[in-house]
Amino acid sequence: xxxxxxxxxxxxxxxxxxxxxxxxxxxxxxxxxxxxxxxxxxxxxxxxxxxxxxxxxxxxxxxxxxxxxxxxxxxxxxxxxxxxxxxxxxxxxxxxxxxxxxxxxxxxxxxxxxxxxxxxxxxxxxxxxxxxxxxxxxxxxxxxxxxxxxxxxxxxxxxxxxxxxxxxxxxxxxxxxxxxxxxxxxxxxxxxxxxxxxxxxxxxxxxxxxxxxxxxxxxxxxxxxxxxxxxxxxxxxxxxxxxxxxxxxxxxxxxxxxxxxxxxxxxxxxxxxxxxxxxxxxxxxxxxxxxxxxxxxxxxxxxxxxxxxxxxxxxxxxxxxxxxxx
Amino acid sequence: xxxxxxxxxxxxxxxxxxxxxxxxxxxxxxxxxxxxxxxxxxxxxxxxxxxxxxxxxxxxxxxxxxxxxxxxxxxxxxxxxxxxxxxxxxxxxxxxxxxxxxxxxxxxxxxxxxxxxxxxxxxxxxxxxxxxxxxxxxxxxxxxxxxxxxxxxxxxxxxxxxxxxxxxxxxxxxxxxxxxxxxxxxxxxxxxxxxxxxxxxxxxxxxxxxxxxxxxxxxxxxxxxxxxxxxxxxxxxxxxxxxxxxxxxxxxxxxxxxxxxxxxxxxxxxxxxxxxxxxxxxxxxxxxxxxxxxxxxxxxxxxxxxxxxxxxxxxxxxxxxxxxxx
Numbered sequence: 039x040x041x042x043x044x045x046x047x048x049x050x051x052x053x054x055x056x057x058x059x060x061x062x063x064x065x066x067x068x069x070x071x072x073x074x075x076x077x078x079x080x081x082x083x084x085x086x087x088x089x090x091x092x093x094x095x096x097x098x099x100x101x102x103x104x105x106x107x108x109x110x111x112x113x114x115x116x117x118x119x120x121x122x123x124x125x126x127x128x129x130x131x132x133x134x135x136x137x138x139x140x141x142x143x144x145x146x147x148x149x150x151x152x153x154x155x156x157x158x159x160x161x162x163x164x165x166x167x168x169x170x171x172x173x174x175x176x177x178x179x180x181x182x183x184x185x186x187x188x189x190x191x192x193x194x195x196x197x198x199x200x201x202x203x204x205x206x207x208x209x210x211x212x213x214x215x216x217x218x219x220x221x222x223x224x225x226x227x228x229x230x231x232x233x234x235x236x237x238x239x240x241x242x243x244x245x246x247x248x249x250x251x252x253x254x255x256x257x258x259x260x261x262x263x264x265x266x267x268x269x270x271x272x273x274x275x276x277x278x279x280x281x282x283x284x285x286x287x288x289x290x291x292x293x294x295x296x297x298x299x300x301x302x303x304x305x306x307x308x309x310x311x312x313x314x315x316x317x318x319x320x321x322x323x324x325x326x327x328x329x330x331x332x333x334x335x336x337x338x339x340x341x342x343x344x345x346x347x348x349x350x351x352x353x354x355x356x357x358x359x360x361x362x363x364x
Numbered sequence: 365x366x367x368x369x370x371x372x373x374x375x376x377x378x379x380x381x382x383x384x385x386x387x388x389x390x391x392x393x394x395x396x397x398x399x400x401x402x403x404x405x406x407x408x409x410x411x412x413x414x415x416x417x418x419x420x421x422x423x424x425x426x427x428x429x430x431x432x433x434x435x436x437x438x439x440x441x442x443x444x445x446x447x448x449x450x451x452x453x454x455x456x457x458x459x460x461x462x463x464x465x466x467x468x469x470x471x472x473x474x475x476x477x478x479x480x481x482x483x484x485x486x487x488x489x490x491x492x493x494x495x496x497x498x499x500x501x502x503x504x505x506x507x508x509x510x511x512x513x514x515x516x517x518x519x520x521x522x523x524x525x526x527x528x529x530x531x532x533x534x535x536x537x538x539x540x541x542x543x544x545x546x547x548x549x550x551x552x553x554x555x556x557x558x559x560x561x562x563x564x565x566x567x568x569x570x571x572x573x574x575x576x577x578x579x580x581x582x583x584x585x586x587x588x589x590x591x592x593x594x595x596x597x598x599x600x601x602x603x604x605x606x607x608x609x610x611x612x613x614x615x616x617x618x619x620x621x622x623x624x625x626x627x628x629x630x631x632x633x634x635x636x637x638x639x640x641x642x643x644x645x646x647x648x649x650x651x652x653x654x655x656x657x658x659x660x661x662x663x664x665x666x667x668x669x670x671x672x673x674x675x676x677x678x679x680x681x682x683x684x685x686x687x688x689x690x
Contacts, residue, residue, distance in 0.1 A: 121673070122672065122673075123671060123672025123673035123674075124672060125672050133459065133460070133463070134459070134460075134463035135463075137459070137460035137461075137463035137464045138464055140464065148672060210677060210678065211671065211675055211677040212671070212677070213672055213677070214671070214672060214673075215671060215672070215673045215675060305631075305632070306631070306632050306633050306634075307632050307634065308632075308634075345449060345537065345538070345539045345540070345541060346448065346449025346450060346451050346474060346539055346540060346541070347447070347449035347540075347541045348449075349537055349541060351536060351537040351538070351539070352536065
């Protein structure tokens with residue numbers, strides 16, 4: 039894991055921070071910058087909730103799918119424009135509610151539907167700006183492909199913020215079908231320090247980053263969902279912390295008051311165990327936590343594992359260099 | 365991972381096979397030996413399906429919960445005797461069916477309910493055998509505790525088959541509240557070689573092991589469930605393979621025709637990814653696979669990862685020493 043300031047200076051590091059890893063959904067806020075910088079968010083009157091959803095890996099709860107549908111409607115298209123694919127909601131309560139109602143999931147339930155709705159809004163604006171106002175649906179088709187004008191903008195934002203040459207990076211296809219690039223933790227942490235401060239970003243990206251962070255701070259339930267770590271942390275800290283999980287054990291965070299960015303990759307590939315505990319321990323160490331803040335973070339950094347009978351069978355807590363008592 | 369014969373001779377090994385690991389549910393067949401050896405299985409007329417369920421981490425499907433309830437009824441107790449705790453079914457279809465019916469899970473849905481029903485049957489027989497026929501429910505209470513007569517028998521079977529001194533082993537409390545002991549892969553593989561051959565086991569354990577393996581071979585849908593690796597493999601191979609997954613990336617297997625036992629621990633802790641591919645690759649290497657067998661195993665040892673749009677985004681396949689082409 040790497041902690042880096044906005045000038046790229048290393049604050050602290052554990053493990054190999056120069057080996058490229060796939061950040062997956064942890065960089066959604068970077069991928070949402072063109073949505074705001076382009077003017078699409080303003081043009082279509084996207085709300086805080088909707089902008090937060092554009093940065094989200096959401097649980098597919100009713101408020102999430104409604105916001106994704108609303109973003110699309112504001113841009114004048116329907117959910118058929120989404121190319122993220124369909125899966126059952128991530129949130130357990132949403133699965134059971136859908137099954138109880140005899141329902142079936144749509145692309146709106148995909149945890150990436152907000153990010154994709156953002157891409158579609160960007161694409162709609164781009165098609166409007168083209169001579170004669172090209173047909174939206176025709177222009178949007180294939181927006182997930184690396185060579186599509188929408189994805190070129192998204193990739194350019196990723197490259198500009200991380201400062202990493204994506205043309206030479208390993209590239210895969212993500213769960214939602216957009217390209218995912220392998221980027222070292224050092225560069226990811228640097229990008230988040232920039233996003234948290236605006237330092238080192240072009241004006242359009244700096245303004246967009248601030249707008250997106252504010253939106254998430256105002257609507258943290260949209261970025262993840264009921265009971266989820268990111269939602270809980272940002273409900274508590276507001277603009278003092280922006281954090282985002284990514285598949286296979288990735289966490290990225292911006293700590294604007296400290297001017298630091300954080301990037302974590304856990305080798306176990308689990309997004310909801312050591313990864314969260316490490317993020318909580320980093321918050322406890324890096325931020326000057328006292329009182330309510332400390333009381334909030336402490337149980338996230340020292341988590342009881344209870345079995346099906348409610349018996350505590352173990353604990354997950356930060357040790358060694360990350361130990362709170364060190 | 366370790367491959368060992370029934371005399372304890374190492375066939376092959378990768379990684380540290382002498383470091384104790386928690387085998388979790390992978391050793392359920394060893395823990396079920398006293399159920400058969402004691403005569404409880406015969407006394408209560410347990411079927412193949414029910415004996416297979418005693419070795420299972422099942423999906424909580426209707427046929428699984430019905431068999432667990434039947435085991436308890438045959439021993440004259442009801443599901444309230446189970447001390448495994450309650451969770452929603454593991455099988456996705458069972459979750460949705462239960463939610464659609466407005467149902468709630470019971471201890472019968474716990475993936476360990478068959479193992480626990482076996483413990484309860486053993487306990488019922490033990491209480492009958494005691495002077496005057498002690499009250500069953502009173503005797504059963506706390507059967508999950510290490511000091512209870514039932515669990516002492518179960519632990520003794522684990523020690524006898526693995527040949528590992530459990531009194532000196534690290535011990536934790538499992539998800540279903542019974543003790544779980546840390547045992548090296550070398551000893552686990554040896555235990556499964558013994559279970560597959562009977563060699564090195566006392567007569568009662570050898571007979572019980574054969575009975576349980578036959579039961580699972582006849583009712584492989586009971587040991588896991590719809591679409592699951594263990595069920596599919598044993599549906600295909602019958603008595604030629606006994607394999608069982610355990611939490612946190614453990615696999616144990618007996619290959620009776622070769623006289624070998626296998627124990628695998630994947631550091632990623634994931635039970636349904638590399639772990640299964642490694643087991644499939646081991647089957648392909650160790651067994652003389654051809655024709656239908658090879659055609660069955662090959663796709664399990666080289667698995668396409670497809671995203672939510674059905675696009676292949678990667679593959680999981682055995683490499684290096686486990687590569688099928690080596």
